[in-house]
Amino acid sequence: MKISSKLMLIVMLTIFEITLTLFSILEISKGAKFHQLNSLHLKYTVQFSTHISKLEKDQIEEKESDIEQLRIAVKNVRQQPIECLDTVDFVNGFIMRQIGTFHAVKICEKDINDANFALSVIDNYAQGSIDRERFIADLKEVSQRFNQNSSDFEKPVADTVSFIMRTMVPFVICLSLFNILFITYMSKTISSSIRNTIKLLRRSDDTQILFEQIEKRTTGELKTLLKVAKKRIANEMLTAQINQKLERLVEERTTSLLRANEELAQFAYRASHDLKAPLTSSKMLTQFIVEDIENGNYANAIIDTNKIHDQMERLETLVIGILSLTSADAENGHFSDISLDAIIESIEQRLFGPENISRGFIQLTDATTQPLISDEVRITQILENLITNAWKYRDESKATTPYVKVSAIELHDAFQLSVEDNGLGIPNDRKDETFQMFKRFHPKVSSGSGLGLAIVKKHVDILKGTIVVDSSPRGTSFMITLPKQV
Amino acid sequence: MKSVKVLIVDDSELDRYILRRQLKVLGVDKVEEKDDGSTALDYLRDYERNIRLHPDKYPPIVIFLDINMPKVNGFDFLKEFAILRTQLAILSCVVVMYSSSERREDKERALKYEFVQRYLVKGELNEEVLDETIQALG
Numbered sequence: 001m002k003i004s005s006k007l008m009l010i011v012m013l014t015i016f017e018i019t020l021t022l023f024s025i026l027e028i029s030k031g032a033k034f035h036q037l038n039s040l041h042l043k044y045t046v047q048f049s050t051h052i053s054k055l056e057k058d059q060i061e062e063k064e065s066d067i068e069q070l071r072i073a074v075k076n077v078r079q080q081p082i083e084c085l086d087t088v089d090f091v092n093g094f095i096m097r098q099i100g101t102f103h104a105v106k107i108c109e110k111d112i113n114d115a116n117f118a119l120s121v122i123d124n125y126a127q128g129s130i131d132r133e134r135f136i137a138d139l140k141e142v143s144q145r146f147n148q149n150s151s152d153f154e155k156p157v158a159d160t161v162s163f164i165m166r167t168m169v170p171f172v173i174c175l176s177l178f179n180i181l182f183i184t185y186m187s188k189t190i191s192s193s194i195r196n197t198i199k200l201l202r203r204s205d206d207t208q209i210l211f212e213q214i215e216k217r218t219t220g221e222l223k224t225l226l227k228v229a230k231k232r233i234a235n236e237m238l239t240a241q242i243n244q245k246l247e248r249l250v251e252e253r254t255t256s257l258l259r260a261n262e263e264l265a266q267f268a269y270r271a272s273h274d275l276k277a278p279l280t281s282s283k284m285l286t287q288f289i290v291e292d293i294e295n296g297n298y299a300n301a302i303i304d305t306n307k308i309h310d311q312m313e314r315l316e317t318l319v320i321g322i323l324s325l326t327s328a329d330a331e332n333g334h335f336s337d338i339s340l341d342a343i344i345e346s347i348e349q350r351l352f353g354p355e356n357i358s359r360g361f362i363q364l365t366d367a368t369t370q371p372l373i374s375d376e377v378r379i380t381q382i383l384e385n386l387i388t389n390a391w392k393y394r395d396e397s398k399a400t401t402p403y404v405k406v407s408a409i410e411l412h413d414a415f416q417l418s419v420e421d422n423g424l425g426i427p428n429d430r431k432d433e434t435f436q437m438f439k440r441f442h443p444k445v446s447s448g449s450g451l452g453l454a455i456v457k458k459h460v461d462i463l464k465g466t467i468v469v470d471s472s473p474r475g476t477s478f479m480i481t482l483p484k485q486v
Numbered sequence: 487m488k489s490v491k492v493l494i495v496d497d498s499e500l501d502r503y504i505l506r507r508q509l510k511v512l513g514v515d516k517v518e519e520k521d522d523g524s525t526a527l528d529y530l531r532d533y534e535r536n537i538r539l540h541p542d543k544y545p546p547i548v549i550f551l552d553i554n555m556p557k558v559n560g561f562d563f564l565k566e567f568a569i570l571r572t573q574l575a576i577l578s579c580v581v582v583m584y585s586s587s588e589r590r591e592d593k594e595r596a597l598k599y600e601f602v603q604r605y606l607v608k609g610e611l612n613e614e615v616l617d618e619t620i621q622a623l624g
Binding site: 269273276277279280281283284285288307311427429430439440441443444 | 497498500501503504507508521554556557586587589608609
């Protein structure tokens with residue numbers, strides 16, 4: 001049951017109780033009024049009979065004024081039953097009929113009739129229709145009837161009042177008690193349903209269970225309240241979640257921007273260092289060469305000239321590296337079927353020249369059945385850099401002849417390319433620098449641009465793939481996973 | 487002045503060659519070369535052996551130190567050397583930075599050590615500057 005209906009019921013009951021109480025008071029006061037009228041009636045009857053006694057004693061012809069006084073006395077007597085009848089309403093009549101006191105009303109009517117008869121007697125005497133003896137006798141008769149009526153009237157009225165007292169008072173008391181109990185019960189149920197709801201919410205149940213419990217165990221306005229609150233809170237939580245997400249996104253973007261900035265600064269620093277170094281050295285060397293030539297020290301001049309040549313080659317490699325690194329970023333790839341055989345063959349040609357092609361350094365195993373669809377330029381650069389590294393940093397001191405094994409396998413939704421060598425490996429303490437720019441791990445063996453693996457990583461990133469490296473003094477293996485193009 | 491003992495720490499063989507040759511012109515020929523911070527630190531630490539093996543070069547009076555080196559770079563070297571020089575009682579040994587970096591922060595960072603006496607930039611280094619440096623420190 002709704003709380004509002006319960007409250008409405010309480011109000012209705014209270015109104016009913018008040019109405020009944022007022023009604024009882026009204027009825028009891030009516031009884032008092034009847035008693036009062038009756039005593040007035042008696043008083044006027046006494047006056048009336050006094051008049052009659054006087055007439056009887058005087059034995060003289062009455063004056064007009066005496067007659068008139070008599071009339072007034074009768075009318076006074078008649079006034080009380082008239083008022084009585086006016087006071088009695090339908091409900092009173094009904095109750096009196098039920099408890100057998102309705103003859104009180106009849107007595108009133110009779111009293112009025114008696115009074116009217118007395119008036120007609122007076123009129124008749126005044127017109128001389130009846131003699132004085134008859135006149136007095138009739139009036140006496142009427143006076144007696146008035147007395148009789150008064151005493152008859154007393155009992156039914158008293159009975160009615162006492163009936164009302166006997167029935168209504170206990171009834172009102174019972175109703176009040178019931179009302180108190182009922183209101184107490186209702187407020188208990190209201191407060192207990194609120195308490196239960198609070199208890200329900202306090203319990204640290206799972207949200208879903210809580211919602212189920214709310215659905216099952218609450219009713220009416222509380223249910224509506226919880227539903228509305230739930231909706232509101234859910235909305236706010238959603239907003240909070242969205243805000244949190246946005247904040248996180250902003251944070252992530254900021255971090256990645258900062259990282260990109262840092263990378264760029266690092267790149268500029270290293271690039272300018274590595275570009276400048278061969279130039280400054282070469283400048284110095286030219287000075288030495290001039291001195292050597294002047295001193296006739298030609299052998300040394302030739303050595304230094306070769307050093308300049310090496311520096312220029314180094315610079316060239318670096319510039320090419322930087323260019324391919326920037327183009328790796330910029331180029332928008334063209335995807336096509338890729339033949340690993342053809343790529344490896346072209347790399348072999350460039351690395352060893354046509355005369356040394358059969359040395360078997362590069363070993364290819366292609367286990368794919370579907371054609372590998374990717375960006376041929378990027379795949380070529382990736383493989384070329386990895387294979388060139390394997391060749392540059394091969395380990396001639398090992399028992400097995402140097403090799404690099406390139407293999408391709410097919411997974412459910414990706415291709416895996418692996419490039420594995422038995423070369424020098426990456427120093428254990430510098431593995432985290434593997435894909436960083438301008439990092440050279442064996443400068444004594446061969447000094448490249450330090451960009452090769454950074455370029456590889458960039459290509460793999462742009463192809464949305466991953467690359468992992470595993471290296472030890474036994475050799476190095478790279479595992480590249482490229483998602484299949486749909 | 488001619489007896490200045492020098493240690494060059496630089497990963498670039500060419501830069502070491504250039505510096506060595508410039509020093510030779512100035513008459514400084516007691517020069518030891520190390521290609522990386524860690525080998526240089528090892529060389530300095532092994533006091534007893536090196537003083538016996540290279541009495542003419544060890545311990546160095548001036549160390550020419552590059553910044554950009556793999557593994558132990560110039561700054562890592564300075565941090566270690568600050569401790570080492572008091573342990574070995576080679577407090578007269580000073581460091582001259584010899585780098586291609588012209589960055590202010592690199593320069594300030596290096597010169598914070600009181601034993602770092604000069605900051606020379608590769609390529610800008612001519613014989614007069616080098617001579618003045620050796621004269622002052624040697």
